[in-house]
Amino acid sequence: MLGEVDRSSRGAGLASVLGDWTAGSGPLYLKLTDALARAAKEGALRAGDRLPSERELARSLAVSRATVVAAYSELRDRGVLERRQGSGTRVAAGVRPPHSDGRVRGGQGTAIFQRLIDGPGSLISLACAAEGGAPEVADTLREVAEHDMASLLAEPGYHPRGLPALREALAEHYTALGVPTTPDQLLVTTGAHQALVLVAEVYLRQASTVVVEAPSWPACLDVFRAAHAELVHVPLDDEGIDERGLAAALAAHAPALLYVMPTYHNPTGVLMSEPRRRRVLELASRHGVPVLEDNAYAGCDLGTGDTAPPAPLAAFAGADAETITVESLGKAVWGGLRVGWVRGPAGLIERCARRKALADLGSPVIEQAMAARLVPRLAELAEHRSVLQRERCALLERLLREHLPDWRWRHPDGGSSLWVALPDASADVLAQVALRHGVEVIPGSAMDSTGAHDNHLRLPFTHPPDVMGELVRRLAAAWEELRRYGPSDCGPLRPIV
Amino acid sequence: MLGEVDRSSRGAGLASVLGDWTAGSGPLYLKLTDALARAAKEGALRAGDRLPSERELARSLAVSRATVVAAYSELRDRGVLERRQGSGTRVAAGVRPPHSDGRVRGGQGTAIFQRLIDGPGSLISLACAAEGGAPEVADTLREVAEHDMASLLAEPGYHPRGLPALREALAEHYTALGVPTTPDQLLVTTGAHQALVLVAEVYLRQASTVVVEAPSWPACLDVFRAAHAELVHVPLDDEGIDERGLAAALAAHAPALLYVMPTYHNPTGVLMSEPRRRRVLELASRHGVPVLEDNAYAGCDLGTGDTAPPAPLAAFAGADAETITVESLGKAVWGGLRVGWVRGPAGLIERCARRKALADLGSPVIEQAMAARLVPRLAELAEHRSVLQRERCALLERLLREHLPDWRWRHPDGGSSLWVALPDASADVLAQVALRHGVEVIPGSAMDSTGAHDNHLRLPFTHPPDVMGELVRRLAAAWEELRRYGPSDCGPLRPIV
CATH class of the missing domain: 1.10.10.10 (Winged helix-like DNA-binding domain superfamily/Winged helix DNA-binding domain)
Incomplete structure (x- = not known):
């Protein structure tokens, strides 16, 4: 222990x-x-x-x-x-809990998931940055019920690689995005999260190194920790992962993987520019490091909607580069579908399929049949979702400017959260005070184990407008209390309770 | 390596x-x-x-x-x-495959899954012992589309413990079977297979020992191997796991788990009698060993249908015993739903839920909403399925008696396969000859790493009647060739090809 x-x-x-x-x-x-x-x-x-x-x-x-x-x-x-x-x-020596507690040793994500596991309670929780489902989901389910069930029910239903119709739809989707893809380069998973788990299991061993962004989404980092890897952190700027830091990390550590979120990074909402994409791929290729591209937030554009984001990293990879893309329908359509996938070289997909068979013999097929119908409409669905997200983001930004005028953030390029900097205060402490005001906050320290962002918060704008209003009121009350009585990073401890 | x-x-x-x-x-x-x-x-x-x-x-x-x-x-x-x-x-030293091959080291199941991964091809495959879906599945999906989708779509859809409605339905199901159960004692998984993975991850460490039946289903044993456990094998008789062997194994190894399939054991189809259930629980309790009960084939009764099988093992456990039950809708309803679950002490379920969150953040919810409607009808659905299975089993037994009169088997109590003994021949060799006759056979050696059943085959009767006819003709041709030209266990090698 x-x-x-x-x-x-x-x-x-x-x-x-x-x-x-x-x-x-x-x-x-x-x-x-x-x-x-x-x-x-x-x-x-x-x-x-x-x-x-x-x-x-x-x-x-x-x-x-x-x-x-x-x-x-x-x-x-x-x-x-x-x-x-x-x-x-x-x-005490006599305390003998049975077996494992179910957490990753040194992991940070499972404490965050605890809210999903326990249910919302009376707190407004900021642990989950996801909305309800798009209305098109219900129509699609009716289409599946009417047209697909007879053929699906005719066979046993075990598809470790995923439903062939969905893999074909995804291959066409990537090919249209400028990344020529065949169905044998695709594996369907239970959300992008399981896709990361499978890729990590294939690539990582005890003492493997993974280069990651700092900050990053801790649940994903826990996946690498669970595969016994060591993490090396590289910061971001407004165009994506820092090039000099990346070059140094790749040279120093000969990592087994480079893990990046180029499209609407979680939690910062940064979009990696096209020039940065090219140079990141060049660097990885020069050092022979496979690149794991997490596009779970692709489709969550918060810009004007006039220009499409750059193509996935895989579009910029040379013939000798190894680029793996994980993605899902969770954010642009609905998390409850739990439909994600890995796109990569066919040999890797084969290996991941074997791990998938060992993990669960394959995901449920009805959501996959729905996804096969939804993927060809993905651009349209993402745009619907983005319109809603832009309104919610604008509302949260307005509420914060009004009630918490000394908090600062960069308007995100995409995603579903603001990454907020607190002036001269520990977000860990704010998180504790906020709990007593009925808000569960994810502090920056949970998203950056380098300790560089312990004055940051991730603030999702996925709640309905009335809940967001109440959320900001509670946060403002907690902030007021912390400012009045609480400890600052430098000052002495003054008891709040 | x-x-x-x-x-x-x-x-x-x-x-x-x-x-x-x-x-x-x-x-x-x-x-x-x-x-x-x-x-x-x-x-x-x-x-x-x-x-x-x-x-x-x-x-x-x-x-x-x-x-x-x-x-x-x-x-x-x-x-x-x-x-x-x-x-x-x-x-050769220069051969450098990238990363892992996706298999469990020393595992036996992933080779079997290869058929699921690759698709059926032109072979008749006996790797999978599962049917298409029950007709009630399509009706249930329409009910979900009509009645449940609005409320499901209203929230993000992440349920690491499983959909509350399903956990309530399962709690009532077990309580009615004589195993009083509350929803917090239940975790929903992607099939019984993932349930085993999660339980293994919580209980097992490097050098943990698991007592298992021999033979057993290799995919499950691979789950324990992947969790770094050592396996100790105990044989079965017609009432279930051998008591003397079990007592000796528990005393000698202080195992972390006892893994048994009491209800229609895979591959033998044996039903553990009620007296044996009581004594197995007594033994486990005396040695303080948690019992992992795999009831994936519960509901696949092949008897006369007049008497219900005994209650789950958990019904016979004393207050101090730790009994974990994994089960699924895969066999009695449809594998494509991928709905399984773990029933156990609330503390264990909590730990498994954390591992589930790390593995995939929760299973898709539409199949879970369907399962919440199907579980209350489980007895009726299982009886429908059993009627069909009894017919198919009788057909396969008749075909074998006709075309392969020297093959022997015990009529199974339940399940979906015959466990056939070949007189004086290696099933490994038959499997190779059968491949060239267009049949993929799972030999006994893949299901019993003690080497005790290398003259056995698992023969599922899940194919439609015409395919079963063709299957037995191909097997008979392979057997004829093997008998005429092939190696026997004792004899010299005589080339077939």
């Missing part, structure tokens, strides 16, 4: 494990006690794990030191914690 | 990697050459891997030694193989 010890011993790490610990009624110290006891029972904390000091945890949770002192004391009485001479407070 | 070397150096292991190598036209030695070259290109064979001797491979593939000699010679000319002094024939 060493990775976990390292993580828990930092207050912010423990805070992410505790999640929504302030829910319910009763004294705050008892809620903290119960949350820590639950973490030990479920295995997120294990016998011998060292806890942060009282001062450090108080700061991370934005509570008074007395709250933490009382909680630790109660937990020692219950036998969950023990104070050891010279080594601080540790989880 | 040591595990792979061990496997490839045995002829039968290499044969399973080659799959359907006899397809296409041209001389047999060139087809073998190309199949071996492809295995090296795709990474199933790697630089330094030792190949079986010419004599051994000829025997495994039921071809003449001259065929193998010519293929090895051609591959040496092409630079794929090299003959090293004192260490036989090896894959």
Whole structure:
């Protein structure tokens, strides 16, 4: 449990494990006690794990030191914690949770998923940046029911590579985008997320290195961590991943993969320019590094809609380059379809198909039959969705300018979130204060393990307008409280609770 | 690649990697050459891997030694193989396949899945024992389209635990079967297969031991191998897993899991009796071993239909026992739905839900909405399916008695296959001869790594009656050829081709 010890011993790490610990009624110290006891029972904390000091945890949770002192004391009485001479407070030796806690060691995404797992509760959660489904989904389902079911039901329904009709539709889609593609270069997956999992399993080994952007979406980084890879982080600018940083990382680490989100990067919303795409591919090709292109947000354009984004990276790859594209219908159509895919060299697709067979023998076929009908209409569907997203983005930006005038962000090129910088404040601490105001925030520290963005927040604009209004009011109240009473990055601790 | 070397150096292991190598036209030695070259290109064979001797491979593939000699010679000319002094024939040092070949090291299932991955071709394949979908599936989809889509589309569609309506339906289903269950004890998965993957990931570590039945379904055993577990095999009798063998294995190995298929075991079709269920649970409980119950074939009853099978194992577990049940709609309704689930203690389900979020963020929801409507009708649907299966089973048994009178099997209690014993012959060799007669057979050696059932075949009766007729004619022709010319377990090699 060493990775976990390292993580828990930092207050912010423990805070992410505790999640929504302030829910319910009763004294705050008892809620903290119960949350820590639950973490030990479920295995997120294990016998011998060292806890942060009282001062450090108080700061991370934005509570008074007395709250933490009382909680630790109660937990020692219950036998969950023990104070050891010279080594601080540790989880007691007798605490034996069964088996794994289900988390990736050192991972950051599963704490975020906890909201999806637990359900929304009374919080407004910013953990998920996704909308409901496009209205075309219901029509398409009726078409499948009427026209496709007889032939689908005639056979056993196991398609580890994906439904042939969908793979053909996708091949035509990429070919039309300037990336000539045959169906044997395509594997259908349960969302773009599973596509990343399969590619990672094929490419990565213990001590493999993956070059990633910083910040990035932590759930994807956890996929690489689960495959035992080491991450090397390169920052972004307004055109995409930084070229000098990338060149240095490729030269220094001989990575097994370069993972980038060129089209509407999550969380920053940056679109990689066409010149940058060309140079990134040149660099990767020169170093012989396969490029894994995550286009989960392709189709979520927030610009004027007058010009199409550049073609996928794969269009700029030379004959000797290895470029793998993962993508999905989740953002432009509906996440509930869980239809994603990998496009890549046929040999890689074959290997991924074997891993897919081992993982689940193939995804359900009805959504795939729907997707085969939706993919040819993807440009039109994405444009419908983008119109809605532009309105929502504009609304959130207006609300923030009004209620939180000192917060700053760059208007995103696409995607479904703002990447907001807080002036002189830790987003980890704001996240704790916001919890007590009924908002679950994903702080920058969860999206950048280099520590460079701990004053940032990802703010999705996927909620309906009335919820967004309430969200910004709650955030403003939390911000007001933090500014008035709370710790700043440099200042001394002043108890909020 | 040591595990792979061990496997490839045995002829039968290499044969399973080659799959359907006899397809296409041209001389047999060139087809073998190309199949071996492809295995090296795709990474199933790697630089330094030792190949079986010419004599051994000829025997495994039921071809003449001259065929193998010519293929090895051609591959040496092409630079794929090299003959090293004192260490036989090896894959040449220059052969560098990219990354993983997508297989589980030492696994046996992915070779079987290759048929699902490649598609049926002109072979009659016995790799998959599943039918088309029940007619009720199409009606249910129309109901979902009409009644459920509006509410489903109103939200983002990510449900790592599964759709709440389905989890409630499943909780009622188990409670009615005598296993009181709440929705938080249920996780929905992409088929029973993914359910096994998630449970294995939570329970198993490097060098964990899993006690399994021998024979068993290799795809499931590969799931445990992929989680780095060691397998300990216990045989079955007509009432289920052997009690004395089980007691000895539990005492000797302190396993992390006991994995059994009590209800219509795959491949034997055995139903574990109620007394045996009680004693298996007692033994597991005494040794503190969690029991993983795979009921993927529940509902595939082949008896008279007058008496229900015993309740799931979980019904017989004491309060201190840990029993996990995985099950699916794949066999009784349709595999294309890919709806499976895990039932277990709430804490375990929570951990599995975290792994599910990491694997794919949740399964597609439309099939889950369909399943929520189908689960309450499961008994009725299973009985419809069983009536059909009884007819097909009777047909296959009649055809075999007529065309292959020296083959033997026990009439299965349930499931969708016969487990056939060949008198005095290797099923590996029959599988090779059968390939050249247009049938893909899963030999017993693929389903029992103890080597105890290498004279057995799994014969599914899931094909339509006319295909079953053709299947048995082809098998009879292959058997005739093998009996006339082929190697027996004891006799000398006599070339067939």
